[in-house]
Amino acid sequence: MLNKLLTELSDEELIKEYQDNNTPEAYDILVKRYKDPLMNFVYRFVGDRDICTDVVQDTMIKFYLNKDSYRSFAKFSTWIYTIAGNLAKNELKRRRRRIIFSIDNSDDERSPQIEDKMFLAPDKAADGEMRNEIIQKALLKVKPVYREVVILRDIQDLSYEEISEITGLAIGTVKSRINRGRAQLQKLLKHIYRE
Amino acid sequence: MKKIYNDEENKYSKLLKDLKELPKIKSPDNFEYNLLTRIQNKNFGKMIIERPQFSWAKFLAPSAVVVTTITLFFIFFPASQENNNQLLQQTKPGNNQSVTDKTTQDQIKLNSQQSVSPNQKLQPNSSVLLESNNQTAKQSVRSPFYDSRSIRLDDYISGSNKNQSNTNRGNIVNNGEEPSRYDGFIVSEKPDKKTLERYRAVVDSIKKAQLKADSLKKVQK
Numbered sequence: 001m002l003n004k005l006l007t008e009l010s011d012e013e014l015i016k017e018y019q020d021n022n023t024p025e026a027y028d029i030l031v032k033r034y035k036d037p038l039m040n041f042v043y044r045f046v047g048d049r050d051i052c053t054d055v056v057q058d059t060m061i062k063f064y065l066n067k068d069s070y071r072s073f074a075k076f077s078t079w080i081y082t083i084a085g086n087l088a089k090n091e092l093k094r095r096r097r098r099i100i101f102s103i104d105n106s107d108d109e110r111s112p113q114i115e116d117k118m119f120l121a122p123d124k125a126a127d128g129e130m131r132n133e134i135i136q137k138a139l140l141k142v143k144p145v146y147r148e149v150v151i152l153r154d155i156q157d158l159s160y161e162e163i164s165e166i167t168g169l170a171i172g173t174v175k176s177r178i179n180r181g182r183a184q185l186q187k188l189l190k191h192i193y194r195e
Numbered sequence: 196m197k198k199i200y201n202d203e204e205n206k207y208s209k210l211l212k213d214l215k216e217l218p219k220i221k222s223p224d225n226f227e228y229n230l231l232t233r234i235q236n237k238n239f240g241k242m243i244i245e246r247p248q249f250s251w252a253k254f255l256a257p258s259a260v261v262v263t264t265i266t267l268f269f270i271f272f273p274a275s276q277e278n279n280n281q282l283l284q285q286t287k288p289g290n291n292q293s294v295t296d297k298t299t300q301d302q303i304k305l306n307s308q309q310s311v312s313p314n315q316k317l318q319p320n321s322s323v324l325l326e327s328n329n330q331t332a333k334q335s336v337r338s339p340f341y342d343s344r345s346i347r348l349d350d351y352i353s354g355s356n357k358n359q360s361n362t363n364r365g366n367i368v369n370n371g372e373e374p375s376r377y378d379g380f381i382v383s384e385k386p387d388k389k390t391l392e393r394y395r396a397v398v399d400s401i402k403k404a405q406l407k408a409d410s411l412k413k414v415q416k
Contacts, residue, residue: 031230035222036219040219040221043220057226060230132218154211189210
């Protein structure tokens with residue numbers, strides 16, 4: 001009965017319930033609601049499924065530990081996306097450092113191999129699965145500052161205001177970064193998007 | 196502005212369509228189970244940030260370094276400071292009269308005026324208070340030489356020049372921008388009462404003689 005009621009609550013009401021009464025069900029519902037969108041966001045940003053799972057787990061742990069740092073004037077979604085985004089960026093930095101200091105830093109590890117597939121025949125490239133893979137690898141080649149906002153806007157479908165809140169940037173900056181990101185992506189995928 | 200961004204969106208319409216159609220990544224089935232297990236086992240990894248605790252050692256170490264640096268600076272560079280102060284006290288290069296000459300001239304001027312006001316006092320260190328145009332200006336007679344680089348002959352003979360160090364003599368090498376001055380012996384003669392009275396008596400007698408000569412001339416005429 002209680003669960004049924006809780007599922008009908010909004011994100012903000014649920015977090016309030018969890019903050020005030022420490023209701024574990026409220027936390028569970030929020031985890032259920034956000035685990036997949038966050039997985040999608042982090043995977044597109046990091047490009048590795050295992051790392052992505054770890055980052056989202058860490059996001060939920062951070063949410064569990066720091067529930068009181070959430071303030072009701074912000075949207076819960078922007079708060080949880082901010083945590084996930086920061087953790088994903090930290091993970092990227094850690095990976096980059098590991099690659100630099102790695103003894104066996106082969107080229108395979110350093111850059112995603114999208115060039116090879118981009119020169120495939122157009123009919124093969126048009127194949128849905130392959131196309132998605134090429135887009136994902138091209139996305140990983142876009143600068144992280146642009147990549148983050150492009151993912152949030154064009155994949156996660158968030159508003160400019162929400163992205164501005166998540167990234168802590170002005171809306172104008174968000175818009176210009178999105179455009180630059182798109183331009184970079186289009187340039188990387190010029191073999192697919194031939195005029 | 197909105198139009199610009201709409202145009203941009205049209206420009207990338209195909210790309211945007213593809214991005215939206217990218218397959219949604221879903222969390223693994225055991226995601227929640229693993230999460231709850233981690234929470235139950237309190238396996239938070241690096242999630243708990245340890246706040247740095249205040250320690251006196253951390254607080255005192257930088258301040259000790261600062262104090263030591265300042266102390267060492269004053270121990271090893273007193274000479275340079277002394278030199279700087281001296282540069283401020285230097286008289287202009289054109290003023291190349293000896294101390295004794297200037298003092299004597301001042302004394303003669305004083306004697307010639309005959310009336311010494313209470314404000315006009317002869318200072319022990321050859322500094323004289325002169326009253327001119329109703330303004331009192333303090334003029335101190337200073338040595339044209341670098342005191343630190345010169346030897347006071349009187350002090351040297353009497354053996355009271357213990358405070359003088361040879362460190363400043365080396366600074367002449369460093370201070371190459373200014374032309375070096377004469378490093379000579381200073382014969383400083385401090386005015387004593389007897390000398391003053393003797394000079395005063397001489398000047399008075401000359402003046403009296405002059406007055407007598409003038410009065411005789413007038414009588415003869």
